Amino acid sequence: MTDTDKTIEIEVLRYRPEQDKEPVWQSYDVPFSNDMSVLQGLQYIKDYIDGTVSFRWSCRMAICGSCGMMINREPKLSCKTFLREYYPGKLRVEALAHFPIERDLVVEVRDFISKLEGIKPYIIPREPRTLEQGEYLQTPTQRDRYEQFSSCINCMLCYAACPQYGLNSEFTGPGVLALLHRYNEDSRDGARADRMQIVNAEEGVWGCTLVGYCSEVCPKQVDPAAAVNQNKINSTMDYFLRFLFPKGGASK
Amino acid sequence: MNTRKQYVRPMDGWWLKNPFYVRYMIRESTSVFVGIYAFVLLAGLLSLASGEAAYNDWMAAMTNPLVILFHVVALAAAIYHAITWFAVAPKVMPPLLTGKKRVSDKTITIFHYVIAIVLYLVMLGIAWKV
Numbered sequence: 001m002t003d004t005d006k007t008i009e010i011e012v013l014r015y016r017p018e019q020d021k022e023p024v025w026q027s028y029d030v031p032f033s034n035d036m037s038v039l040q041g042l043q044y045i046k047d048y049i050d051g052t053v054s055f056r057w058s059c060r061m062a063i064c065g066s067c068g069m070m071i072n073r074e075p076k077l078s079c080k081t082f083l084r085e086y087y088p089g090k091l092r093v094e095a096l097a098h099f100p101i102e103r104d105l106v107v108e109v110r111d112f113i114s115k116l117e118g119i120k121p122y123i124i125p126r127e128p129r130t131l132e133q134g135e136y137l138q139t140p141t142q143r144d145r146y147e148q149f150s151s152c153i154n155c156m157l158c159y160a161a162c163p164q165y166g167l168n169s170e171f172t173g174p175g176v177l178a179l180l181h182r183y184n185e186d187s188r189d190g191a192r193a194d195r196m197q198i199v200n201a202e203e204g205v206w207g208c209t210l211v212g213y214c215s216e217v218c219p220k221q222v223d224p225a226a227a228v229n230q231n232k233i234n235s236t237m238d239y240f241l242r243f244l245f246p247k248g249g250a251s252k
Numbered sequence: 253m254n255t256r257k258q259y260v261r262p263m264d265g266w267w268l269k270n271p272f273y274v275r276y277m278i279r280e281s282t283s284v285f286v287g288i289y290a291f292v293l294l295a296g297l298l299s300l301a302s303g304e305a306a307y308n309d310w311m312a313a314m315t316n317p318l319v320i321l322f323h324v325v326a327l328a329a330a331i332y333h334a335i336t337w338f339a340v341a342p343k344v345m346p347p348l349l350t351g352k353k354r355v356s357d358k359t360i361t362i363f364h365y366v367i368a369i370v371l372y373l374v375m376l377g378i379a380w381k382v
Binding site: 015017018020022023073074097098100101102108140141144145163166167209210211212213215216223225226229230232233 | 255258259260261263266267272273276280340342343346347352354
């Protein structure tokens, strides 16, 4: 329970597949204190008002990427957004845009996960080393090339911000392309040629029209729009350089 | 038994649902004005190629208040587009390094403005002399 006399109205877009034909808004009055996040507001609803409200969460500190949702139409992490920002007005909470709703605030993430798997989001060593040869070394300058893109927590807020993904879910999308860029830019990695196939595809970076909202909503300042658009240059280079180096020299 | 029945929300009118999307659509629609302006200029070039009389007709057409209004709107659209382009320029280029430090987004945008203003002044200077 919260020790407060302030109450805020939270509207939740409910969707219970067994009874609802389409989602409906349901309103809850939630007592709150200044240190309460939107996630805590939802937890209050679930614990004390309506146990049937479904939503995902885990860490409560903006690192697990589970609690993303639309809060007054903006994609946000509900653990990193505070109820006081909306008081005395109300807030409307809806499942992440552009994803199918599974139930209430829970969305289907299979498409994102399979795309994420597709880019091989791990280092594939350029020159495999044995244990005796020791670790893969890297200078701070080499690390700077990808560091910001490695901060992605797979929260999918950028997908909820991307109308191109909403209009055509074939688009690989901002988050996965940013992670792809992270591994391609890593000096220890040697799988760039494979990943460039995904970059160059119609559904790759060329599906982006630089709306730029993905970078705006990113809770970790990854700047996926930068990763995607820098790869438009890489993709163009890849295309033209193949005429100069027909044996794949462009991808080195 | 699989009882899942997912709901896919429609995308109708998506660009009106967020001010960020509205600004994006305005940015993209500036290209229409720039496109029309290119055709107007091309028509001028063609009339120049087909003789003095045709060129004078085109010049006369350009003094029509509606045409002047169009040019003012097209100029505004082009300036708005330039501003939005300079704002995203740091995103679309690979990281720029001076020594080991990365040049900040703000510096890159400011440089774009400086270069644009210098170029415009040079262009105006040349046009003035002619």
